[in-house]
Amino acid sequence: MELPKELLVKFYKDMVRIRTFELKAEELFLQGKLPGFIHLYIGEEAIAVGAMANLRVEDYITSTHRGHGHMIAKGASMRKMMAELYGKKHGYCKGKGGSMHIADVSIGVLGANGEVGGGLPIAVGAGMAIKLQKKDNVVISFFGDGASNRGAFHEALNWASVFKLPVIFLNENNQFASTERVQETTSVENISDRAVGYNMPGVSIDGNDVIAVYETVKEAVERARNGGGPTLIEAKTYRLKGHFVGDPQLYRTKEEVDQRWPNEPISRFERKLIEGGYLTEKEKEQIWYDAKAEVEDSVQFAEQDEYPAPEEALEDLFEDSTNCLY
Amino acid sequence: MREITFSEALGEAILEEMSRDPTIFTYGEDIAKQGGIFGAYKPILGKYQDRIIDTPISEEVIFGSALGASLAGMRPVAEFHFADFLFTGMAAIANQIMKFKYMTGGQGKIHLILRGPDGISKSAAAQHSESIETIFMHIPGIKVIIPSTPYDMKGLFKTALRADDPVICFEHKMLYKMKGPVPEEEYYIPFGVADVKKEGKDVTVIATSRMVHESLAASEELEKEGISVEVIDLRTLVPWDKETVFKSVKKTHKVVIAHETWRRAGWGAEIAATIQEELFDYLDAPIRRVGAKNVHIPFSPPLQDFVIPDKNSVIEAVRSVL
Numbered sequence: 001m002e003l004p005k006e007l008l009v010k011f012y013k014d015m016v017r018i019r020t021f022e023l024k025a026e027e028l029f030l031q032g033k034l035p036g037f038i039h040l041y042i043g044e045e046a047i048a049v050g051a052m053a054n055l056r057v058e059d060y061i062t063s064t065h066r067g068h069g070h071m072i073a074k075g076a077s078m079r080k081m082m083a084e085l086y087g088k089k090h091g092y093c094k095g096k097g098g099s100m101h102i103a104d105v106s107i108g109v110l111g112a113n114g115e116v117g118g119g120l121p122i123a124v125g126a127g128m129a130i131k132l133q134k135k136d137n138v139v140i141s142f143f144g145d146g147a148s149n150r151g152a153f154h155e156a157l158n159w160a161s162v163f164k165l166p167v168i169f170l171n172e173n174n175q176f177a178s179t180e181r182v183q184e185t186t187s188v189e190n191i192s193d194r195a196v197g198y199n200m201p202g203v204s205i206d207g208n209d210v211i212a213v214y215e216t217v218k219e220a221v222e223r224a225r226n227g228g229g230p231t232l233i234e235a236k237t238y239r240l241k242g243h244f245v246g247d248p249q250l251y252r253t254k255e256e257v258d259q260r261w262p263n264e265p266i267s268r269f270e271r272k273l274i275e276g277g278y279l280t281e282k283e284k285e286q287i288w289y290d291a292k293a294e295v296e297d298s299v300q301f302a303e304q305d306e307y308p309a310p311e312e313a314l315e316d317l318f319e320d321s322t323n324c325l326y
Numbered sequence: 327m328r329e330i331t332f333s334e335a336l337g338e339a340i341l342e343e344m345s346r347d348p349t350i351f352t353y354g355e356d357i358a359k360q361g362g363i364f365g366a367y368k369p370i371l372g373k374y375q376d377r378i379i380d381t382p383i384s385e386e387v388i389f390g391s392a393l394g395a396s397l398a399g400m401r402p403v404a405e406f407h408f409a410d411f412l413f414t415g416m417a418a419i420a421n422q423i424m425k426f427k428y429m430t431g432g433q434g435k436i437h438l439i440l441r442g443p444d445g446i447s448k449s450a451a452a453q454h455s456e457s458i459e460t461i462f463m464h465i466p467g468i469k470v471i472i473p474s475t476p477y478d479m480k481g482l483f484k485t486a487l488r489a490d491d492p493v494i495c496f497e498h499k500m501l502y503k504m505k506g507p508v509p510e511e512e513y514y515i516p517f518g519v520a521d522v523k524k525e526g527k528d529v530t531v532i533a534t535s536r537m538v539h540e541s542l543a544a545s546e547e548l549e550k551e552g553i554s555v556e557v558i559d560l561r562t563l564v565p566w567d568k569e570t571v572f573k574s575v576k577k578t579h580k581v582v583i584a585h586e587t588w589r590r591a592g593w594g595a596e597i598a599a600t601i602q603e604e605l606f607d608y609l610d611a612p613i614r615r616v617g618a619k620n621v622h623i624p625f626s627p628p629l630q631d632f633v634i635p636d637k638n639s640v641i642e643a644v645r646s647v648l
């Protein structure tokens with residue numbers, strides 16, 4: 001590990017912040033406080049954190065239905081996120097979107113997405129814009145193993161390759177698309193094998209190793225910033241929780257999941273940091289303590305926030321909605 | 327006043343706005359080398375080569391990328407090759423473009439245009455002939471413009487190129503070569519303002535696109551019999567100009583609505599329902615709708631002619647309400 005200590009500690013902190021947020025969201029959901037349904041990122045934190053450490057605020061991402069981790073790693077406000085999960089007025093989407101539609105265009109988050117694979121064409125468009133504007137920004141498009149079987153994925157990769165767009169396609173292969181195992185639905189062993197068909201570099205990595213993610217994405221981002229075009233990265237991970245909170249998980253055994261827990265990214269990285277002398281027990285405790293305080297603060301903010309007035313449902317369809325609502 | 331074609335009017339609109347706004351760019355299949363299959367981009371060829379781009383046949387990305395490019399500060403104009411192929415990339419339109427602003431609580435200005443040909447031509451059959459504007463009026467989230475003349479094409483499109491909302495523009499294939507007066511001076515036509523093409527007192531005919539011309543031809547014949555027809559071109563469906571329509575209905579008390587899209591659940595049904603809900607006491611006859619028969623557009627000329635409404639369908643409908 002030759003990376004600076006501050007960066008390594010930041011990786012740890014951000015993964016802990018995401019984990020803490022997700023555990024709280026799970027708890028609140030089970031208490032019946034959150035409407036709708038939510039998809040947790042628990043066990044996949046290393047991907048968002050390692051990838052995002054390579055981005056600037058002006059760089060873009062497109063996220064997924066499992067997007068809380070991407071948001072937090074890109075610098076979103078936990079208060080606004082939590083308020084949105086509650087459906088409150090000062091949430092990111094003023095209560096109109098919920099978990100699956102959180103976006104923060106001001107920091108380059110072009111939306112979570114309730115449509116599997118829906119972010120891929122959007123990412124390509126942002127890439128076209130960057131190229132036309134002759135900027136050196138990049139886009140990371142996060143998407144699941146399941147999404148890689150959609151036509152949009154194949155159109156997006158071909159297009160990005162043809163136009164040499166600065167887009168990193170970051171596949172989060174968590175082994176499942178809802179109840180279906182990746183092997184049952186996917187023609188290739190490694191999703192990165194599909195890069196060959198689109199004439200772009202493709203690589204599979206251990207998605208539970210935050211440093212591997214950071215370094216692989218770094219190379220891809222540098223290539224993209226320098227006009228070298230897109231990359232497909234497959235980060236192999238494992239979804240430790242149900243597809244959504246409340247998922248009966250009939251498609252796998254508890255033993256299988258238990259076997260996967262020791263490999264989860266945070267404790268793995270923590271051991272390394274402590275053994276390497278980058279982190280003391282005391283500092284570690286402080287990080288968890290701070291993360292809990294931040295999440296609690298977001299819950300308090302959300303609970304104290306008001307619901308939107310019912311008529312607010314008629315706002316935000318258009319910039320100018322004159323005569324457009326009848 | 328000078329006369330230019332419908333496609334020249336479109337080309338002029340885009341060229342004028344491109345020279346003013348460097349964020350405008352346009353892309354689609356078969357446009358960069360020969361100016362689009364109907365020649366709409368001929369006026370810009372060679373002028374803005376970096377901003378007129380041929381793309382792969384990837385409809386979901388053609389449409390979906392417009393949203394991404396718009397959020398990243400550009401003003402994309404994405405072409406659909408034929409309206410039928412809007413369905414090919416419909417996920418990106420209906421699930422992404424049309425919902426983004428609303429579901430994110432109003433974030434971002436989604437300035438993008440989807441444009442291309444719709445409607446019948448000479449025996450293009452079921453997969454190259456559809457008129458599907460109603461769907462975009464039905465699902466909230468995109469403004470729908472559907473010009474019938476070169477003048478409206480240019481004026482509405484220039485407005486679209488300055489709008490901060492998504493716009494879809496339907497250009498009837500049979501209109502591209504039509505010539506009409508277009509002033510040299512710059513002008514813009516606001517959305518939601520219908521054009522009363524011809525005043526009349528006995529019956530109101532509401533139409534768009536090709537059916538405006540069929541309705542005008544019908545009104546000329548009916549005029550010979552002493553029937554005075556008011557013809558209104560809505561020009562835009564989202565928003566649609568209720569005020570102008572209502573004013574006319576209060577005058578004539580009889581209404582025919584004419585569109586090339588299917589009669590069943592076509593946009594005419596929506597206008598008819600609105601009129602009867604809000605102006606019931608003014609009506610002297612049931613509202614009649616003219617539209618395609620509820621089958622696909624067939625290939626053989628006599629079959630196509632039978633399915634698609636024309637001047638005679640309008641005449642028949644007008645007679646039935648008198």
Ligand SMILES: Cc1ncc(C[n+]2csc(CCOP(=O)(O)OP(=O)(O)O)c2C)c(N)n1
Nearest residue numbers: 066114115116144145146147174176177178
């Ligand atoms: C186009 C589409 N089809 C189906 C669904 C329902 N659905 C939601 S998530 C999901 C599984 C997605 O799997 P994957 O892409 O691997 O992402 P993961 O949930 O594993 O993060 C499905 C089928 C959807 N939201 N969108």
Ligand SMILES: [Mg+2]
Nearest residue numbers: 144145176177
């Ligand atoms: Mg998955």
